[in-house]
Structure formats: C-alpha cells, structure tokens
Amino acid sequence: MLGPFLETLIGGLLTGVLYSLVALGFVLIFKASGVFNFAQGAMVLFAALTVARLTDEIDGKALGLEHFVIAAAVLGAALALVGWYAWREYVARGSGPGERRRLALLAAGGALIGGVIAFAYGKGAWPLWVALAATASIMGLLAYAIERLVLRHLVNQEGIILFMATLGIANFLDGFGQTLWGSDIYTINLGLPKDPIFLFEGVFPGGLLIDPAELFAAGIAAVLVVVLAVFFQKTRVGRALRAVADDHAAAQSVGIPLNTIWLIVWTVAGLVALAAGVIWGAKLGVQFSISLIALKALPVLILGGFTSVPGAIIGGLIIGAGEKLSEIFLAPILVQAFDLAGGGIENWFAYMLALIFLLFRPQGLFGERIIERV
Template identity: 90%
Template sequence: MLAAAGALVGGIAAYSYGKGAWPIWLAIAATAAIMGLLAYAIERLVLRHLVNQEGIILFMATLGIAYFLDGFGQTLWGSDIYKINLGLPKDPLFLFEGVFPGGLLVDPGELVAAAIAAGLVVVLAIFFQKTRVGRALRAVADDHAAAQSVGIPLNTIWLIVWTVSGLVALAAGLIWGAKLGVQFSISLIALKALPVLILGGFTSVPGAIVGGLIIGAGEKLSEVFLAPILVKQFDLAGGGIENWFAYMLALVFLLFRPQGLFGERIIERV
C-alpha cells in the first residue's frame, strides 16, 4: 500500500512537471528525486522510530502513511484521472495467427511493462546477491540484532531500503499511469502483491516471481474457462472472477501451506 501510494504521487508529479515544456526524461528524473526525498522523509520521521517493533505495528504505520499520501494527493491535484504519455506503443499486436484462429491479441505496452519489470527483478537480484550493501540489507532483514553486532549501521540500511522502495514505486506508478491513467484507485493494485507473496513465500524472491506468474495466468484462465461453467451450472451472471481468484488461492495456501511454495517453515522453540 505504501509503495502504491508513493507510486501514485510519483505518477501525478511526473504528469504535473511534464505537461508543460519539460521533456519526459527530465520530468521522470525530477520525480525520481522527489520520490527519493519522500522515501527518506518517511524513513527518518516515522519508520526509524519503529525499528524492532512488532510486524503488525509496522504494517499499520505504513498503511496509515499510504492513506495519508492518498488523501493528500487528492488535496493537491484533485480526483481527476491524469494521462501520462511515455511514448509506449499503443496499437495492438496479433501474434501466432498461424497457430490460433485469429491469433493472440497482445498489448505492446504490456510487453514493455513486463520487460521493465523483468529488468528490475534482475537488477535487484544482482544488487542483493552480489553487492556488499545488498548482503547487508539481507542480513538486517534476517536479524537486526545480529547485523548490528557485526557493525552494520541500521539507520543507513533503512534509508537505503526506503529510497530503493520509493524509486521502484515510481517505476510502477509510471507504468500503470501510462496504461490506465494516474488515478487514486491505482493504490488498490498493490493489494494483489499480498496473494503473490503468500503463494510464493515471504522469504523467497523466486517464489514471488513464480507466484505472480501463477496468479496472473490463473486469473485469465479462470475467467475464460471457469466463468462459463459457473454460468451454465448455477445460472450465475458470471464475470468478476479476476477480482477474487487470487485471494481465494491465497486463503487456501494460508490454511494448508502457510509458508508458501518456496518459503521457509518457521518453527518457534519454547
């Protein structure tokens, strides 16, 4: 939620700066600086004081900040939908026409978004696995006290974490803003990340990737194949399966495999 709210603010800011004479690259660079400063302020003023608190406290704090940014954004810019033109191709593509009747209709903008997301995953994976700072971030995430005992500065690490989060949120806001327009309902998209993490496992980055692919494909396939069955067998109106499929799948995993597909099972000894 916090990342989505930050992405929303970043997306509207990019529009506000770019609607004049600014080139889009300059607007994005300026917005990246704003998002970095915003993330720094949130970490410094709020989250730094909540280090070592219970997870539910951190969750409620970030949730409160998310709704504050959501409402404050409406105060600044109103509730209108803003369009962002990043120069992405808009004409649909028809692929595999020789394999499927009529071919597959593909939005080229979604292909670009998928490529950007894949690039971010690769860059962040290399950062966390191969760099000294990335390994320090993983150590802090695993055990604050142990990381601090070997000389890792927690305050600096938290600052890096939230700055990187703000920049990633900016990328998400720009991509979704170019696709749907920048609107305050974008923050609800972040909720889809929770079923993905539950399915893949909170402690596994590859699990999050696999979980996202499973849920994305499952939503589309269930809409195509499951909806007609429900309509025919139970005389339902159909539709809307994409809205609840991910959450029901996450509920099943919470009941029978709470650690997810690739997560570590945590055993507490008393």
C-alpha cells in the same frame, strides 16, 4: 480452444509481471525491516500521479488555491520537523562532515520540492525523462521522511504496530498525493506503439493477439526484477540488507548502520513503486484505484512468501495467469450454474488460490520449513 487459451495465458503472464513488480516492493521492505508495508500501493499512486502531472499539459486542469496552500503547509511542516531533528543532531554531535552533508542534502531536497510544486502549478509540461528523474528524487525524499519521521520512532515495536503505521502512511499519502496533484484522471504517455501484434499466424487461425504496450511494460518490469534480484544477492549493500533482515541487533553489532539500510530499502521500494506506477498508469490511466491495485499483489506475497524474491516473481506470474484464465474460463460456468449477476471473480480468485495453496504449504513456495522451538 488452444488459441484463446494461449492468448489469455500470455495476457495473464504479462499482467503477472506487473504484480511481481508491486510484490517486489513489499518483499524488499519486509526482508530488510520486517515491516509489512501497506503503503506500497499508495506509493505507486503517488509516484504515478507525480509523473502524470509533471508530464501533462495542465491548461484547463489547474488546481485551486486551496490545494496549493494545504500542500505547501504540509510540506513545510514535514520539512520543518525533519529539519528540526537534523538541527538537533547537528547541535548534539557537532559539525561533522556527515551532519553538514545531511543538512545540505536537506536544503537541496527542499529546493527540489519547491521547484517541482512551483512548476506543477504553472503551465506546460516536462519531457518524460525529466519528470521521471524528478519523481525518483521525490521518492527518495519521501523514503527519507518516512524513515526519519515514522520508522525511527517505532524501532523495536511489534510487527503489528509497524504495519498499522504503514496503514497510516498509506492514508496520508493517498490524501496528500491528491491534494498535491489533484484527483482528475490523468494519462501517462510513454510513446509506445499502439497497434497490436499478431504472433504465430500460421499456427492458429488469426494468430495470437498481443498488445505491444503490455509486452514493453512487461519487459521493463522483467529487467527491473532481475536487477533487483542481483542487487539483493550479489552486492555489498544487498548483503547488508539480508543481514539486517535476519537480525537487527546482530547486524548493528557488526557495524551495519540500520537507519541507512532502511533508507536505502525504502528508496528502492519507492523506485519500484515509481516503475509500477508509470507502467500501470500508462496502461490504465492514473487514478485513485491504482492505490487498490496493490492489493492484488498481496496474494502473490502469501503464495511466494514474504521474504522470497524468486517467490514474488513466480508467484506474480502464477497469480496473473490464474486470474485471467479463471475470469475467462471459470467465471462463465459459475455465472450459469448459480445465476449470478456477472462474473468478476478475478477480485477474489487469486486470494482463494493462494489461500488453498497455503493450507498445504504454510511457508509459501520458496520459504524454508519452519521448525518451532520452545
């Protein structure tokens, strides 16, 4: 009994690290801007699709002309809108070095997107690292576009309005990603070993079976989690982020540029999405359902607290392990007892777990006790 239990537990923890990674994307943005970013899942899908498509042999899977036309039209419109705003500022403020740099960056971004699309609709495949670098840049541009076209116009709106806006962004990205890259199921090949590893063969009969790809993925995720935690706690930018999270107006008044900070967070969240997307994609294939996998990271948020980095990490591990254990050990009992058509309780078990926990500790695992004032 102990053997299968440990095996499930380890499998759950490894998945949990991935939940942590997705949850971290949410936490970063919530901490720095108070926005509950529902588009995080869509960003994961978008990044995964981009990488998959760029590294894939496209022969036989070429997309129709309509995809190209519409994608180009959307990108053109977005670029024109962003460019128009930039131009207006350029005219209003004169040609400072900052403005000139921004226009130059914009032009470079446009060129990059053009190149990537032209390539994607051609044939052949890029090496993984080139695709990753290109996707990272695209996520940066996406963050810029979101900040410029959406968030900046919604400053000072209530949280629910911003949340709705991210729902809109999520919808848009889901549609746009599939327009741009097609909706086939792709694979991402990270070149990981496929043979399972057996641990503790002396201790348990048959040992513990562990998928090396999962182990590797969890390793990458763990490193990223640590890097982000350090970035948040120790660097100057991290401090500024925390200041903005505490109080927008106060942070601005001491000279922290709000827009830049938002751009940084959304970029970082985009990169986190990229990492999560690549790892998920390598594990399960890239398809639309990746966008929904992000929903699984939400119980992590309520368990760990929306603003706590350690909460996201620990919460992810708890949810990952709880989910797998419940599916293996609790579901069969439920199926027997209630004559169910199959288990599948992992879809809601994590939510219930988090919910029950929340009833006893409304501030989450690591949140501070809330003192209400009038």
